[in-house]
Amino acid sequence: MTVAEAGTPPRDEAPTGRIGLRLASWYAAVFVVTSLATVVLTYTLLASSLTERDREIVLSTLREYSQTYAEGGLRSLARAVETEQRSGQQERLFVRVVRGRAETLFLNMPPAWNNFDVSRLGGQGALWEQLLSDSGQAALEVAGARLADGTLLQVGKSTENRDAILARFRTVLAIVGLVIVALGLAGGAVLTRSALRPIRQLIGAVRDIIRTGRTDARVPVRAGRDAIDELSTLFNDMLDRITGLIGGMENALDSVAHDLRTPMTRLRARAERALQSNDTDDQREALVTCLEESERMLAMLETLMDISEAETGTMRLDRRAVALEALVGEVVSLYEEVAEEKGIAVVTEVEPGVAVEADQGRLRQALANLLDNALKYTPAGGRVTVDARREGSTVRLDVADTGIGIASNDLPRIWERLYRGDQSRAERGLGLGLSLVRAIVLAHGGTVDVITTPGRGSTFTIRLPGGFDREFITRL
Template sequence: MFSSLPGRIRRSTVFRLTASYAFLYIASSLVLFVIAYVLLTQVVRSQDQKNLSDKLNEYAYIERTKGLGALIEFIRRDTAEYEEPDYFVRILGPAGAELFTVAPSGWELPPRAELDAQARDGAQWWLWGSQKAGGGVYEFSARRMSGGALVIVGSDARQREHLLSEFQVIFLFITGTVVVLGLGVGVVLARRTLAPLRDLIAAVNSIGRGSMDARVPTRGADDELDELASLFNSMLERISTLIQGMRDTLDNVAHDLRTPLTRAKAVVEVALQGNHSREELREALMDIAEENERIRATLTTLMDISEAETGAMRLDIARVDLAGLLEECAELYEDVAQENAVELALDLEGDLHALADAGRVRQVLANLLDNALKYSDVGGRVTVHGRREQGLVLVTVRDRGVGIAPEDMPRIFERLYRGDKSRSRRGLGLGLSLVRAVLAAHGGAIAVESEPGKGSAFTFSLPGA
């Protein structure tokens, strides 16, 4: 367990992001510091080297115009003006013999052979430092004169190199600070970046423990992770709605199936008790068959809705006269309308031929008319209005019944949804779901307008023919 802990840390996203942030921060900072140090070193050294180059240029001019002896005399007079010369000069003859040397007292010079060898090898600039603690550091340059003599000049570089050494210490201190700061910044940025993911994981864990009300907090950053949190919350809302819908559906299905099953069971139990005539037993079987038909109708309607919504419903599309279908359905429901003391009227305009499956359209009309008559008050009126608009056949079924509550309007087309929670009116809660699914399979649509206490109007469309 403990041996796998470093591996888990290395595999964690926080560690990888921290390492990435820290590497980029430290690497970029170090590159900038190195560039700054190199530029500073070049600027500081170039000034001293320019002074030595100016001297060599001056000596070369004197040697070329006046000769080597005049150059030696010039250097001797120049250094004599000062109590202590502040630079080193050595002149070697064309054969390598030492002709002249002047050096400040106290300088710990490099071995003569080493210095002369560097000059003869053509080294333009070189540093030499004493091995002793607190020893000097000197910079030398050399140039071959026109007559073959070799002039070596040098200056004290202790102060300059000490300054650069201090800069190196400062640079190392800053480097350490940058490393620590880079790691700290990396951890902070990684944790802030992954905070929405941690919230997401916490929400998922809460949901896994059964808390469906858990949500991922959004931070208002309007970035990709905030968008992910919003989308995840929207998905949870939809899932919660679906789960609640499933619970309601199961409750409704259980109720709608339990009622006919209970009735059938009661009929069977009564039939089994005592002696009954053949006619009584026949009536009991008819009651059982009727309840069985209710169960079959519920299941068949559910299967029809699923087939229509998934595109698996078989439709026999043909040119259908909706006017004839409307008259046929109105005649079929005329007796029901008279029983409920409701007036059923048709209002048909123009050519109402449509491309549709006649059998399925009958289902649509039957469900809409059944609902309109069921929810109409005594003495009410149901009107069926057919017309043609912009290549579509439109049919409106309007009643003056109880209407639909505003809170029920968004859900009336859901499977098994019953706005009548008391179930005072008989029904499966599947009719409108089937209507919408069948119309969608035809390429049509349905809309509803309703006001509580004043009635409802359902309008559906089908492609005209």
């Protein structure tokens, strides 16, 4: 008894091999059967038309000679036969006139046909009779007609010629048949090989990927648009997605490992010191610090999870029509007091009726982050403008401030997770706000970019697909 080994069983070419064999056999079978059917049909048609032609000749000659006999008697018939046979223009035929049961009055037999024993022919005057040659290889087909004076006129033709033609034809057909079978088998093999090649490549690529664990390998995709090309493309798409997911998880893990270590160490050190101290106030202070740090870490973890989800496309978006007028108003009202306290004017300009299909909570989160940033980096007396309007088939949402702007060497990195510019380090925050905004907007199929002048201010622009008209909103 064999015991299967644990893990993946060894795999070989068997599955495609079996499919290949089956396809090849079916192809060959169908090809050979249809071709042979054509051959057989052709042969049958030829044979029957040859027979038909021979009988036609015999019958028409019989009618002609009956006429000649009726008009000029036996002598006239003999003359006619003589002339026609000698001229060689007509087909050579057997002609006999018999009186009573066996008295032969006239007989014409082409010289080459001597091996027929005509005495065995019946004298009953049946329309068709067949006489086999002595050797049994050919037959004499004889048609008979009773004449007015009671004699029997018989005209016949040997099947020799016909048989010879058909025999030659059979030889040709046999050769053709062999060629067809060979072509069918070879064609089937070639066809299945070429049809299955992409599948074999796909299998090879998948097997390589499984063996090496390298998800950056791709299946070659041909230019065609058949099912196998589509399968290859889909497979590559799946690999892209897997690579994206793994990359996203690795990045998130790296960020977490890197950025949680510092606060964790700090937290630990603070707690240790508090344990060694006997001062209750100091211990209380330490607990406050620990809570503060853990709160921060929790917030960071949650935001990182959000970003990862949005970036890997696993964020669940509850997409509905969101009226931007209401959304902007809501977010701005949250920051009314902060702006007032800092002495910053917040102005909103939303085109009425503009809406997008989006997850309301996520979009609010993104907008609040941008507004929070704008207020954070804008000095007293500044101005923050939020406006939303249709722009072609997209909706554009601007958050502009008159703040400190972004230094040009920071600009390319502001969307990175946990990146904080020099100016940003002085402020509260995790360094995740813009990454989250970007991830949310990208998950909605939109774009986000920034125009900034250091010292003058920045404008963040979100563009989201689709802007519904007013009727759409009122119908909701």
